[in-house]
Amino acid sequence: MFVLSSPSGTGKTTIARRLLAEDADIALSVSVTTRPMRPGEVEGRDYFFTDRAKFEAMVEAGEFLEWAEVFGNLYGTPKSYIKAGLKEGRDFLFDVDWQGTQQLHQRMETDVVRVFLLPPSIAELDRRLRGRGTDSAEVIAGRMARAQAEISHWDSYDYVAINDDMEQCFTRVKTILAAERLRRARQTGLVDFTRELMR
Amino acid sequence: MFVLSSPSGTGKTTIARRLLAEDADIALSVSVTTRPMRPGEVEGRDYFFTDRAKFEAMVEAGEFLEWAEVFGNLYGTPKSYIKAGLKEGRDFLFDVDWQGTQQLHQRMETDVVRVFLLPPSIAELDRRLRGRGTDSAEVIAGRMARAQAEISHWDSYDYVAINDDMEQCFTRVKTILAAERLRRARQTGLVDFTRELMR
Known part of the structure; x- marks a missing residue:
């Protein structure tokens, strides 16, 4: 269970879609x-x-x-x-906020890998939240407040990746997924495989 | 602290040397x-x-x-x-056996990442342990017994990578190291960085 969270405007949706498109072994929950x-x-x-x-x-x-x-x-x-x-x-990708992540973790502890994406700077976050510039100052301030509330939970995640460059950030997310698949506890065939090696 | 263990004849030394040569941020202990x-x-x-x-x-x-x-x-x-x-x-690479790994883990728990390399098959392990074919059957049997004793501790490691192909195995080891560096707890700058984002 691979959880991606981030404040909005951090490119999470783009990264999630690419991961699902490129990796046949993970499905969206x-x-x-x-x-x-x-x-x-x-x-x-x-x-x-x-x-x-x-x-x-x-x-x-x-x-x-x-x-x-x-x-x-x-x-x-x-x-x-x-x-x-x-x-x-099968592996599952979860696009949930910090509260969803916390619930998943409480119920499925060891099986959950929690990744939090951060924007590269407050200025960049602000720029992304402004969108096309047609929204009122209040709407934008509300978005910023929600984004900052989400960011405040960064420290309940296993991994943190900063999205300063979409390509690099995607690579980081892929790297975390690839490494987590190499965890001993996730390689269920190893019990038989090592038994064979010790015959 | 990045620990690589394996039975002899599994290519650990080659992989450790390449990692040290290619990655300036990790040093051999x-x-x-x-x-x-x-x-x-x-x-x-x-x-x-x-x-x-x-x-x-x-x-x-x-x-x-x-x-x-x-x-x-x-x-x-x-x-x-x-x-x-x-x-x-600085990151450190440790080339130690299962007992050294256990001692390191007991003393430095959260800071230790334990990776175990396995040979692809018993036949291949046997082939590699025979070396140039000039050793007696007893010597080879002794090597195999030691290798199998080491393998028996595979399940006290965090990650397991099978060395069926040196290039792929090296990539797996690099992937684990890269992902572990993205762990929240290892990115010491995040406390200040996120504080800045929430100003």
């Missing part, structure tokens, strides 16, 4: 949501769509690894779906 | 030894040379991170030397 399906979205690819009553029943039954309410819609990671995938040796 | 200096060796580069009485006094005083006796000679990693280097932000 598909969430359950109560948000209505949008044109072009596919059930089971973009989300598992459901209604609030069913979602709340799943919460009650402890069927989520993490869940949150965002702008009135509920989003959650279904435990059974992830556990079945992990059992088959 | 220089050991103290009671073994006599050989021609071409340099005090402080290859070893810190000393005598048995002084070595034993250092053991008594707890001045070693790890030490061992090999074929009648004493070898040890001096604590002060490593701690001073780490404080300056």
